[in-house]
Amino acid sequence: MRTRTAVLVESGRETPYADSRPLEIQELDLEPPGPGELLVRIKAAGLCHSDLSVINGSRVRPLPMALGHEAAGEVVETGEGTEFEVGDHVVLAFVPACGHCDRCVGGRPALCGPGAAANGAGTLLSGAKRFVAPDGTRPNHHLGVSAFSEYTVISSRSAVKVDRDLPSDIAALFGCAVLTGAGAALYSAAITPGDTVAVFGLGGVGLAALLAAKAAGASTLIAVDVVDHKRALAESLGATHTVPGGPDAVDQIKDITNGGPEKVIDTTGVVPVLEQAYAATRAGGTTVTVGLPAPGTPLSIPALSLVAEEKTLRGSYLGSCVPRRDVPRFIDMYRAGTLPVDALLSDHLKLDDINGAFDRLHTGEAIRQIITF
Numbered sequence: 235m236r237t238r239t240a241v242l243v244e245s246g247r248e249t250p251y252a253d254s255r256p257l258e259i260q261e262l263d264l265e266p267p268g269p270g271e272l273l274v275r276i277k278a279a280g281l282c283h284s285d286l287s288v289i290n291g292s293r294v295r296p297l298p299m300a301l302g303h304e305a306a307g308e309v310v311e312t313g314e315g316t317e318f319e320v321g322d323h324v325v326l327a328f329v330p331a332c333g334h335c336d337r338c339v340g341g342r343p344a345l346c347g348p349g350a351a352a353n354g355a356g357t358l359l360s361g362a363k364r365f366v367a368p369d370g371t372r373p374n375h376h377l378g379v380s381a382f383s384e385y386t387v388i389s390s391r392s393a394v395k396v397d398r399d400l401p402s403d404i405a406a407l408f409g410c411a412v413l414t415g416a417g418a419a420l421y422s423a424a425i426t427p428g429d430t431v432a433v434f435g436l437g438g439v440g441l442a443a444l445l446a447a448k449a450a451g452a453s454t455l456i457a458v459d460v461v462d463h464k465r466a467l468a469e470s471l472g473a474t475h476t477v478p479g480g481p482d483a484v485d486q487i488k489d490i491t492n493g494g495p496e497k498v499i500d501t502t503g504v505v506p507v508l509e510q511a512y513a514a515t516r517a518g519g520t521t522v523t524v525g526l527p528a529p530g531t532p533l534s535i536p537a538l539s540l541v542a543e544e545k546t547l548r549g550s551y552l553g554s555c556v557p558r559r560d561v562p563r564f565i566d567m568y569r570a571g572t573l574p575v576d577a578l579l580s581d582h583l584k585l586d587d588i589n590g591a592f593d594r595l596h597t598g599e600a601i602r603q604i605i606t607f
Contacts, residue, residue: 235273237264239365240382240588241373242299246291252590256289257301257382259586262373263366266311267387271358272318273311274326274388277402279381280304281588281595281603282410283437283503284328284526288376289592292503292528296356299374300365302381303328306396306405316390323400324393325409327557328377330359331391344552349391353377359389379409382588384607394561403582403604404568407438407575408561411602414524415442415501416564416573417553420450422522423497427451430495432487434479434511435502436464438578438602439524441471443499448472449572454491458483461598471577479507487514494519505531517543524550578602 240257247254267273279302287293288301309322318324330352331343338346352359356374363372364387365380380386396405415438419425431452433444436459447455448471457468460479469476477486488494494516500508503525512521512535539545553560567573580600583591585607594600 235264235385237262237383237385238585239300239380239384240302240585242289242297242301245289245297249596250590250593251289251596252593255589257588260367262300264385264387265364265366267313268360268362269314270316270360270390271313272309272316272324272388272390272393273385274307274324274393275310275385276305276307276381276383276607278306278406278607279605280406280411280438281591281600281605283595284410286592286595287503287526293526294529295376296374299356299376300380300383300386301376302383303377303379304406304410305379305381306402306409310385318390318393318395322395323398323405325396325405325561326379326381326388326392327394327409327413327552327561328379328392329353329552330378330389332359333391341556342554343556344554349378358387359391382585382605394557396561396565400565403579403606404576406604407578407602408564411438411578412442412564412573412575413555413557413560414550414553415439416446417555417560418499418522418524418550419443419446421554422548422550423499423520425450425452425497428453429497430454430491432456432458432495432498432511432514434458434498434500434507435525436461436468437501440499440501441468441578441601442575443501444468444473445471445573445575449567454495456487456490456495458487464598464601467577467601471574484510484514491516493517496520498522499524501525503527505533508533509535512545512547515545517545520546520548522548522550524553579604582606
């Protein structure tokens, strides 16, 4: 079948992207799903900093690539050996967990070895590439999803079935922003009632983390960002304090919390900000980072503090979640009103508007923009 797809043809182009146009809308052929795969009609896809990091070149991926990794859609065809049916509504997860490796069996599917290898190679979990360009070449898949497309083929291991009445623009958020942010708060940081918490970076992931921290009963909840309107939104969503990002942030946070929060989450992917987040964490506390700095970027922290202050620095990928367990859990929290992630939505747009939309993400103007098909 034929599908219109946003294909990243070159990374590192100058901003504004509305002018340099790193993403081209191309007419591609899409092969049918193979065994264990699904053909999905994408209904909504979110623009995330993980996409932006591929566009700006800080995350190197094989090009050309059909971009996008946060989405919801409807199954329109199934390959052999899947548990899904035509008509199922699904949220897509950006790690296609094989279910058989030691990490999957151990309950950590976000760290699936075969899934990571496939994502790095730009293939599906099977090793296949299902997009075909007019010249016969095969664009790479982005994190097994390639959501900026009218239709896509995915491994069934990338899909989580959800109720059909959940609006697609809301459902898409659960594939990355909510899994990553809420998971970081509830699982990686293990926030409990009464904890003091700070969140650095108030994009979709950071605000999802803030919402989950509030739901978990954080007593003091500090939101940190350089952008004024993001801090204002965080305050409306339950932050007890807001602090402008910058060199004085650590001292301000320590003053508010009498020595630093017990749990600090960094979502920025900016190493100096992560260093600030760790410095702000009180003795005995935990710093969790979900951001993705450029590979090879060194981190500098006082090594003695890990022992003398019993501080913990922990990474969190996909929020340390199990998507088939946690997507339904977080949707239930949304329906109950304890995780109002609809507040993250900045705008709805069409596929042809995608380059300009990444300019708004780059400048911090937008939280979560959603492409609807």
